[in-house]
Amino acid sequence: MPTFTNHFNTKTLDPFTLEKGYEALLYEMQSGNIGYYDLPKSSVALVEEITPLRLEIEKYYDTIAVVGIGGSSLGIKAIDRLLRPKTPNAKKIVYFENSDPVSILHEMNRIDKTRTLFIIISKSGGTVETLSIFKRLIITFDLVLDHSQQILIISDEGSILSQFADEYHLRRFVIPANVGGRFSVLSSVGIVPLTLAGFDTLSVLHGAQDFLERFLARKEEHVIQKASYYVTHSARMPMNVLFAYSDMFEEFGKWVVQLWGESLGKRNRCGERVGLTPISLIGSVDQHSFLQLIIEGPLNKTVTFMHIKHSDVELLIPKLSLKYLEKSDFVNGISFNHLINAQCQATMQSVLQSGASVDEIEWDKLDEASIGEMILYYELLTSLSGALLEINTYDQPGVELGKQILAGYFQK
Incomplete structure (x- = not known):
């Protein structure tokens, strides 16, 4: 089961906003729409x-x-x-x-x-x-x-x-x-x-159902808190970075980008353009590219760190000291999973110290049930954010416009 930790200050969140989000999702579920x-x-x-x-x-x-x-x-x-x-x-x-x-x-x-x-x-x-x-x-x-x-x-x-x-x-x-x-x-x-x-798709479904039931029983309040924090701070921090520490999360990050971008980039009831921009990164690779912008660039991004605590693969860094390359010997003998998790924690601490808003998702292990939970987590987070932004989370008029223009090109 993944562990979710919001490192930003949740005490300042408006209780009315939290209830508004939960009630909106409850209405959607019960409506059948x-x-x-x-x-x-x-x-x-x-x-x-x-x-x-x-x-x-x-x-x-x-x-x-x-x-x-x-x-x-x-x-x-x-x-x-x-x-x-x-x-x-x-x-x-x-x-x-x-x-x-x-x-x-x-x-x-x-x-x-x-x-x-x-x-x-x-x-x-x-x-x-x-x-x-x-x-x-x-x-x-x-x-x-x-x-x-x-x-x-x-x-x-x-x-x-x-x-x-x-x-x-x-x-x-x-x-x-x-x-x-x-x-x-x-x-x-x-x-x-x-x-x-x-x-094993049955286990994926069971994991998703378990998370949904815990959410409805108000045992996953962190989801509502996160959506509320994102939306109420969206004018100052309109971007969310998913910094996932495993190459296996690359395609998952692309799924999140579509879910988030196509659902939340809309015009609200007043016709104003609103949205939360998703950015998907892979650690530790993108520590050597995008991290500089997060640390010293504008504080206009929230950052989600995701990592796997226990890996099924036990691959060790050899206890090998090479002439001129002794600088890296401090990690000799540890597992690569230990290294990538330490890199995640060190990077997260540096981002916290920079003043950015951070939350953390730690998978105990990668299995079917955890994947089901994570799918439901991001779908609920998207729906909550859309409800609080007061938009239609489920349409995509901007995409449809492009399709109409494309058809016109070939009909001339």
Whole structure:
């Protein structure tokens, strides 16, 4: 279970603001308009439903090609990256996301057509990148469409992609209508490909449900405090840095950036532009790049330090002293996990001393339940912040405008 510590002063927070945030989320849950709150429990049935399919495809496929972008891929990649070291026998997952021809060709060259299950994911069903790549895959690999067991569709009920699936008698799974793309990782979007790949998604869901229940029982007040602090200080500190100490958090950080940026960069009721800008860093690498700006640049950022207390990998720094290189001998004989955690703590102390606002997330260990908890934590934090900013957390009018302009380019 992760441990959450807010190092900023919570005593100055307005109790009314804290209650306002909690009541807003309670209303959202009870209204049924926002569906991600139900996913940790409702998706358990989905795992059970696709278990026979998982056993079936194990005979034929060793690779899963996920064709999707944004909310249709980032959460899958995050969980895949975090769990891959402890699930080495999981099927290889290849991702087709961007309309970059170099990347598309590179990923296609990694595929054995006869051993690959293609999963096409688009909530709206009309995502131009996804459909364009799908067309390319059909032609390149000469995919048979009608009654194909090699193509699986995940989309909204009634979308054009779902209609396509029904026309060609393809397997398809539904994304609940009240679940937005960036909040959909615990729906069929993430659960189907990750379960079919061989990951323990039930434990992820159980971890998420446990955290949600503790939140509702007011046993996770730090989430409300953090959202309240961020929003009430957003004029002075409009940026949040997630400084995560493990390469395995790189994809998770990208998922957080989408969740945070697309949800919280909006116009409020008065038409004012508001938002909290997410920045994802990896320690200790970015101690040698971005840290200088945090320490001596403007105090306009909050910083979240994230690290793993216990690692499954015990790799030691050799007790080796090399001529001229004795300067680094003080860490000889300790584990790399000990080193990276010490670097995290030292950096966090330096940032605190600089006057920046800091909070800390310590994973006791990296496992499925902890990942589920962390997904719910960031989703709740996003919803709380959006409610306190008095915006619609769940739309993305700015993104839709860009799509309309793009369509116009090719219709002239």
